[in-house]
Every structure is written in structure tokens, then in C-alpha cells.
Amino acid sequence: MGTRITRRSVLKTAALGSAAIISAPYVRGAYAAGKLTLGCWDHWVPGANKTLDKICNEWGEKNKVEVHIDYITSQGEKDKLTAAAEAQAGTGHDIMSHRDWNIQVHQRVLEPLDDVVGQLIKQYGPISPVAEYLAKIKGTWRGVPTAVGSQVKPCQSRFDLFKEHAGIDLQDMFPADEAKYDKAKTDKWTWDTFLDSAQKLHKAGFPVGLPMGQTSDAVDWVGALFNSFGVVMVDAKDNIKINSDETRKALEYLKKLMAVNPPEVYAWDDAGNNRWMISGKGSSIMNPPSSWAVAKRDNPTVAEKIWHHPMPMGPKGRFVGQLPQFYGLWAFSKNKSAAKDLLLHMSQRESMAQLVEASFGYDLPSFKSMYDFDTWKKVGPPVGTAYSYPPRGDEQTSMAGAPARAEVGAQIYNQAINTVMVSKFTQGNEKLDDVIKWAEKELEGTLRV
DSSP, X not given: OOOOOOHHHHHHHHHHTSOOOOOSOOOOOTTTOEEEEEEEXXXXXXXXXXXXXXXXXXXXXXXXXXXXXXXXXXXXXXXXXXXXXXXXXXXXXXXXXXXXXXXXXXXXXXXXXXXXHHHHHHHHOOBOHHHHHHHEETTEEOOEEEEEEEEEEOEEEEHHHIIIIIOOOHHHHSOSOGGGOOXXXXXXXXXXXXXXXXXXXXXXXXXXXXXXXXXXXXXXXXXXXXXXXXXXXXXXTSOBXXXXXXXXXXXXXXXXXXXXXXXXXXXXXXXXXXXXXXTTOOSEEEOOXXXXXXXXXXXXXXXXXXXXXXXXXXXXXXXXXXXXXXXXXXXXXXXXXXXXXXXXXXXXXXXXXXXXXXXXXXXXXXXXXXXXXXXXXHOTTTTTTTTTSSOOTTEEEEOEEEESOHHHHHHHHHTTHHHHHHHHHHTSOOOHHHHHHHHHHHHHHHTOO
């Protein structure tokens, strides 16, 4: 059990006008007893919700607080619609799950959580820059990063096909032990190497499958590639930077890469690349272990040949798309002190380890110090397949839309400006300068907020 919050310390902090680190035990009193309600993302992994129930109920029993969780599906964006309705009505759950940009959307009705996040950083060290970008609004944390549903999207490849057709041993290059990474080998895993491999695999009849629609899987991997080439759409000072040599080089590269993808990738939703890998036709996608987990059930001969490993490196580094989830505490909650204490409990290393195990390694904490959990070392087959799912080595996390201020970044992301640019150039065969001019006009529109 982690450190606790007292209502007195919270009030004292507010009176001083600063976000102090909270360390005293939570004490049940007239303003804290009773009930806490949570609206949580409904996990796709069977049984994962039960683990969250267990963690919250243990805390509730110990602190004599009744905890009730409603699991809300993200299908049809029902979770976001529910959060929007509660924010507008000023009533609902005490704690609510928020995906991607929703902390920014609801910042005005979310309680500051500097005390909770400050305590976690004190305990566990640096937090993901992407989590900070999405949940620390104008210097104030409005959400607590959670492992539940949080993900990155590195390469998920068939090591047998890469070895046979491209002459690359991915298991040797990225072994299931970061201490054994050899920089001389990992430095060779570049976007040029990926393109060469993709061309050979395409010729052999096992193309890579990289979505190029307007859903998150596409936006995230293209955003990571753009970052690795040094592409900036809008900087933190509202300067539009898309008209650059870096943008031209990235798009010229993608013209070659998309030519060796199956043509249907332009119409894929977020399940398209999963189905491609599970079918046995695909050689590499960029995705969490969800497709591998389904392949274990539906096509085990494919699953046992899958290896998760870092993204290719570009001229400006190696980046992987990250999509964290958060818990927010509504400002209209009647039980804030207890809610903050529960958030601390849910975020402790012991709790996170249970959540990661329940999701078979899919859920990803925002603290790199937690990347040593045994789950990623042990899940299989093959054993070690998910070890390099968390960012390791020189891989940095990436968020399409950054470094623009969050209000602008959210529009860049949700309008999928990066993948639309690529589609115009690679599928629509529009001139490069015309594509960039189109993007400039779209980006001008995002600044009118």
C-alpha cells in the first residue's frame, strides 16, 4: 500500500497555493466516508476488469469506503460521450477514465491532481513526456496516467519471415534482455533497412501492413515516423513548420514504403492491421500485443512466430507512438480526498504489476521504472515476444500533434492531417508542393482556437 492523503493536508496545500507532496495517511471522516464511483474504460482482455475490481475493493474494505465501478465501452466512443454528458451536467461519477485528448477537452471541470502525480513521480521517477503533454495543462496536472488501456505501437513482426526473406534476425537484434542490446546491431535498424526488408517481403508474398486511414493506429505510426525525420507541423509558439525539407524527405520515403503495402491499407480501421497479422499473410505491423494475443487463440502457428521490437530509427532518432489513458477527478465530486487516495493506491507499483499481468502485457504504465515487470519477460509463445513492447534502448515516445499546444495538437491528431497528407501524395498522386500547401491551410485552421 502506498502513501496516503489527508483532507487537512490537501486544504493546507490549497491555502499555500502550491502543490505539495502528500504523505500522511488517509483518514475517514465526515467529508470522506461513504461511496466512490468510477467510470472506467471497458477492457478488451477478458478478466482484466476483475483485476481492477480487486484492487479497488481491497482499498475500499481497508478504508471503509464503498467503491462502485461502471465499465464503459469505447465502441462508438461511448466512454467519451459519457464523460462529455457528465461534464456538462456537473454530476456523475467521482473518477472517470479519459483517453488521448480528453483531459484537455474537460480541463475546466477536472480537479487539479498535482499532489497525486507529484507523489508518484517522487516514488517512481520520470513520467512519459507524452503523458505530461496530454494531462499537464498550463502547468497543472488534471489527470493521473493509468496503465489500463495505455499502449505504445512498436513493430510486431514475423521473425521467421524476416530471417528467411530479408536476412534479418530480429530476435538477435532485439533480444528479450535490454542489457544484451548491441548498439552496433540496433543502429542498423533504420527506416532504410525497414524499406529494404518490406520490399523483399512484398516480393516473397508477405507484405508489411501499415494502415493509412484516419484512425489512431495510422495516425500514431505515421506520427512516429514524422518525428524520426524531424517533421514539425506546428511548434509550441503557433508557428506552422510543415513546409520543410524534413517533410519532403519523409513523404518521398513514404511514397516508396506504401508501394509495397497491400492496397487496402488506405481503407483499414484499427482492426485491419490486426487481422492482417493474424491471417498469416502479414510480415509486420505496428501495434500493441493485442493482435498477438488474439492469434494465440485463433492462429497459434502465427502467434509463436511473432516478435515485438522497437521502431526503425530515422535521421532524428527512434520514436514510437504512445496512447496513454488517464483517470480524472471531476471538480464536482463530493469525496475528493478519498478519491485522490484511491488514485494513489491504483497507481502503486504493486497495483500496476497486477494490471499488466491481467492484460498479458498490453497495459503500459507511464513510468519507465516499471518496465521491469516479469510479465513482459514471461508471456508467450514465444517466451520474450512482448519484452520489447515497452520502449527500450534509444526508443522515445511520440504523440502526433506535439509539440503544438494541446488545443492545436488535438485538432491535428483528430483530423489525421499527417495520414491525409501521405494518402494524397502516395495514393492520390498529388504533387508534393500541393500537398504541403493543403496542409498549411489545414494547420492555419487549427490555430483558430
